[in-house]
Amino acid sequence: MGDKVVGFVLRVRRLSIFRIIQRTLMMLMPIAIVGSYFELLRDAVFSPDSFIYNIFSFDETMSDHLWYAGAFISNGFVRVTFGLFGMYTAYFAARYTARLYKKDSTLAGMTAVIVIMFCAYANNVANSAGDRSPFSSSILKINALLLAILIGYVVGQIFHWLGKDHQPISFEHTERIRQRAWNSFLPMSVSLGCGMVLGIIIYEFQIKIINSDTFKTLVVQVQGSNNLLEILALLLVVMILSWIGIGYPLSSISNAASGAAATANLNYALRHGSAWNVPHRFLGSSLVYPYGAMGGASLVLALIVLILLANKNSKESENIAKANLLPAAFNSTWGFMIGMPIILNPVFFLSMLIIPLINVLLAAGAIAIHLIPPCVYPVLKGTPGILISFFGSNGNWMNLVFSILLFIFDIVLLVPTTMLGQKIEKRLKEYEQKAK
Numbered sequence: 001m002g003d004k005v006v007g008f009v010l011r012v013r014r015l016s017i018f019r020i021i022q023r024t025l026m027m028l029m030p031i032a033i034v035g036s037y038f039e040l041l042r043d044a045v046f047s048p049d050s051f052i053y054n055i056f057s058f059d060e061t062m063s064d065h066l067w068y069a070g071a072f073i074s075n076g077f078v079r080v081t082f083g084l085f086g087m088y089t090a091y092f093a094a095r096y097t098a099r100l101y102k103k104d105s106t107l108a109g110m111t112a113v114i115v116i117m118f119c120a121y122a123n124n125v126a127n128s129a130g131d132r133s134p135f136s137s138s139i140l141k142i143n144a145l146l147l148a149i150l151i152g153y154v155v156g157q158i159f160h161w162l163g164k165d166h167q168p169i170s171f172e173h174t175e176r177i178r179q180r181a182w183n184s185f186l187p188m189s190v191s192l193g194c195g196m197v198l199g200i201i202i203y204e205f206q207i208k209i210i211n212s213d214t215f216k217t218l219v220v221q222v223q224g225s226n227n228l229l230e231i232l233a234l235l236l237v238v239m240i241l242s243w244i245g246i247g248y249p250l251s252s253i254s255n256a257a258s259g260a261a262a263t264a265n266l267n268y269a270l271r272h273g274s275a276w277n278v279p280h281r282f283l284g285s286s287l288v289y290p291y292g293a294m295g296g297a298s299l300v301l302a303l304i305v306l307i308l309l310a311n312k313n314s315k316e317s318e319n320i321a322k323a324n325l326l327p328a329a330f331n332s333t334w335g336f337m338i339g340m341p342i343i344l345n346p347v348f349f350l351s352m353l354i355i356p357l358i359n360v361l362l363a364a365g366a367i368a369i370h371l372i373p374p375c376v377y378p379v380l381k382g383t384p385g386i387l388i389s390f391f392g393s394n395g396n397w398m399n400l401v402f403s404i405l406l407f408i409f410d411i412v413l414l415v416p417t418t419m420l421g422q423k424i425e426k427r428l429k430e431y432e433q434k435a436k
Contacts, residue, residue, distance in 0.1 A: 006423050012346045013428060016100060017153055021344050023096045024149065028088055029320070029339035035081030035142075036327035036335030042074035044330045044382025051330070051382040082334065085142035090116040090152040097156020103163040105156075107184040112155040115195030116140070116148055122199035142334060145245030145343060151198075155191045162187040223285040224259040228364055231284045232357055235292060239353045245343050259285070265376040275373040275393060282364055283374070290375040290392050290399075291363035291406060292356040294385030299355055300324075300333040300342070301385060302410040306418055314422070330382045347421045355410055362406060372399045 012018060044052045046067060048059065058067065094112035095105040120139035138144060164183040172180075218241070222234045262285055265278040280286075292298070307314075307321040317340070324336035342348045366372045375392030383391060386407055390400040 006420065006427065009346050009420070009424055010427055013424065016097070018344070018346070020093055020096050020100065020153055020156070021149060022341070024089060024092045024152070025338050025341040025343065027092050027096075028085070029335070029341075031081050031085070031088060032142075032338035033323050033327075033335035035078055035085075036324065036332040038074045038077035038081065039332040039334070040327045040330050040382070041070065042078055043332070046071040046074055047381055049381055051380040051384070054380055082142040083137060084140050086120075086140040086144050086148035087113055087116060089145060089148035090155075093149050093152025094155040094159070095152075097153050098159040098163070100156075101160040102165050102167070103156075103159040103187075104166040104180055104184050107180070107188060108156050108159040108163070109152075111159075111184075111188045111191045112152045115155060115191060115198070116151050118195050118199045119147070119151070119202055122203040125203060143246065149245065149344070151195075154194065158191045158194070159184070159187040162190055221284075222288055223283075224261060225284045226261055226280045226282055228282050228287075228360075231282070231287060232360060234284075235288060235356060235360065236353060239356060243343060243349060243352050262286070262376070265374065266378075269376045269394070275376045276370065278374055278376055281367055281374050286375045286392070287360050287363050288356070290379075290389040291403070292360040294359075294388060294403065294407065298359060298385060298407070298410055299348075299352060299414075300336050301328045302355075302407060303340070303342075303414055303418070304328055304336060306411050306414050310415075310418070314425070329384050331385055347424055348417060351414060351417045355413055358413070359406055359410065362409075363402075366402060372396065372402050375399070 013022075044050045045058070047053055053059070090112040091109040095109035098108035099105040116139065117135060120135035120137075123139050124135055139147065163186070166180065166183070218234055218238050222231055222238065225231050225234065261280040261283050265275070265280050265283060265286070268278045269275040294301070304321040304325055307317050308325070320336065320339045324333075324339065327333070328336055337343050340348075342352065363372070367374055372389070373393050373396055375389050377392050377394050379388050379391050386403050387400070389403045390396065393399040
């Protein structure tokens with residue numbers, strides 16, 4: 001059975017699109033890690049409703065000039081990394097696809113950038129609210145990763161079928177560069193024509209799933225639902241969308257008392273001084289954020305800890321885990337999800353779907369037997385994932401112990417996945433060496 005699973009995953013990973021995805025995400029790893037650190041600074045340090053800001057009383061100890069400078073810099077770097085991540089992704093996906101077939105990769109990448117920028121323009125015009133920029137940020141952000149990869153891959157394939165072979169050399173004369181440009185004119189024109197059609201479709205039909213509006217709607221439904229079966233079903237859909245690169249990590253599902261049910265729970269807890277018997281015990285925002293996702297870092301942080309403890313054979317994986325440990329601890333997980341990668345990696349597909357569901361079921365069971373109280377109190381942004389249930393339950397120590405045990409259980413659940421991943425990587429290296 002194990003060999004069959006390894007063989008199936010190997011066949012999937014050998015497909016050209018998955019080879020392109022792996023190469024593209026690996027190249028973008030430094031950008032994602034840098035963005036994660038600045039996201040950590042923005043959300044956990046330079047934000048008045050954040051964990052670190054309030055723990056260290058930065059409103060009193062930090063000067064206004066330093067705070068405004070830090071907020072400006074961190075927000076700016078988040079925007080130029082994660083805010084334009086789709087553009088970088090489209091470029092490298094097209095470039096690696098064209099390079100795979102020995103075509104002109106540079107012009108393929110630039111063509112993909114033009115196509116995705118036109119789609120961002122079409123989406124912004126179609127949106128009645130619109131951005132102040134002429135280009136829709138929702139198309140270019142990291143949460144629309146799937147669209148960017150598909151655009152880059154399709155443009156690269158057009159260069160594969162219509163472009164002429166190209167052999168890179170260390171120095172090119174002007175005449176050779178001119179010839180390269182003319183050779184790429186046909187595939188570039190066809191790609192732009194296809195991009196024009198896609199832009200028109202986006203404008204006319206206002207397809208919202210590509211810019212994660214559907215994801216946000218699902219998140220709101222998960223937060224407001226008090227039906228456990230509905231929560232699990234919606235959570236499964238959310239995790240599938242997250243795995244394929246649509247939407248955000250589960251840190252976007254907060255336990256803030258924004259809905260009527262959450263407000264009713266909070267009011268009950270404040271009046272009675274306890275959350276044990278709140279009217280909505282199985283509210284989605286009280287189950288998914290503190291336990292299913294632990295602020296978005298459950299799967300990511302568990303995998304990082306497992307790699308650092310047990311995976312000593314891969315120095316690269318260990319370095320990626322070390323680089324992302326700090327931001328992941330404060331729920332900034334994009335760096336590791338891109339760098340590992342977890343997104344669009346068939347090895348992590350089942351783990352990404354099943355582990356949050358198991359966590360939610362275990363938490364619901366613990367609440368049902370009155371082992372732990374529901375988390376009804378708002379939690380500061382950037383609160384470490386394991387501590388969310390502790391603060392969300394107003395300092396209940398059983399919740400803290402339960403979260404620690406749940407996190408250890410998640411690590412154990414990930415052991416077969418990491419072992420499978422090591423086998424896959426070993427077999428892939430052997431396959432690529434033979435293919436040379």
